[in-house]
Amino acid sequence: MKIALVTAYFYPSSSGGTERYVLSLAKSLIKQYHEVHIITTGTINNIITYEDIAVHYVNDELSNNSDILSSKKASDNLDDFIAILDENKFDLVHFHTLTPAFNTFHISAAKKLNAEIHFTAHVPSITCIRGDLMQYGKHACDGLILKQRCTACYLSKKGLSRSVSNIVARTATILNYPVTTAIVANRKIENLLELNRLCDMIFLFTNWQKEIFISNGFEPKKITITSQLLNK
Structure with a gap:
């Protein structure tokens, strides 16, 4: 299977929990004989190899446009993102961040290209407008x-x-x-309902997260509890 892991943050330009998780997941999938690519933000139209994994870049979204920040409108990098998907014909696109750089418009674009859609929620701000629950x-x-x-x-x-x-x-x-x-608050609700509609699978790390997602309209059958310790 040809898989794209999408994250607004990745090595070598940043390092943190999400970056470590995505890299570990990529290596795990490669061991299972999948072809794995990373799509992240950086120098536009640039492709590098990081630890033998192809990394594609689109521009980060740094504007103060309130419509983009609230996911009412797509970021300016959407066409470049679609071009990467169209060229590579991924079977599965797995999103790991929901930010102005990669929002529900990007997920919808991947869905329209017939990719299976997965999403992993790494941070509380996915469901919380304050950001920390x-x-x-x-x-x-x-x-x-x-x-x-x-x-x-x-x-x-x-x-x-x-x-x-x-x-x-x-x-x-x-x-x-x-x-x-x-x-x-309404915008957050709309975004979550759209996320639920678009995703085939949603990965969470705790049952507490699962209860929160279900209470906000997510289908329980789509949710899988996973581990943050992929290399263990």
């Missing part, structure tokens, strides 16, 4: 997206007190204004 930064959240609660929590991370955050969130929910504040 900590309610007001104080205690663990149950992860269910509730518009007013999540908007208030999101605003508190931006520096507002909890009481002011709740007032602003309640007002935004009722009046749908200011629009950028009012739609932030």
Whole structure:
């Protein structure tokens, strides 16, 4: 099988947990006799070999366009991403980040080219607009997206007190204004529903994650619990 692993972060330009996981997964798949490529961000139209793995690059998305940042619009690298897919005819495209550089438009493009779609959620921000699944930064959240609660929590991370955050969130929910504040939770819900629709399999690391994904509309049959220790 010809497989593309898609990540906004990869060696040698960055190193972290997601990078280590993707590299380990690539090596594991190669041992199973699959052909594996990495698609990441960097110098456009550049291809390198990293530890004997082909790495394709598209431009990172660094704009402040709110539509791109909220996944309402595709990033400018989408055509280059599609060109890589079209040239290589991957059987499976496995996404490891959901960022402005690679969002649901990229997943949809891969799906339209008849690739099987997998997604691994490495970070809490996949489902949490605050980004850390900590309610007001104080205690663990149950992860269910509730518009007013999540908007208030999101605003508190931006520096507002909890009481002011709740007032602003309640007002935004009722009046749908200011629009950028009012739609932030709805946009997250829409993105998650689209992610569920597009993906054939979703890989998570804990049952807690699984409960959060299911509570936000993901189909349980698509979810698989996996290990972060691929080389063990």
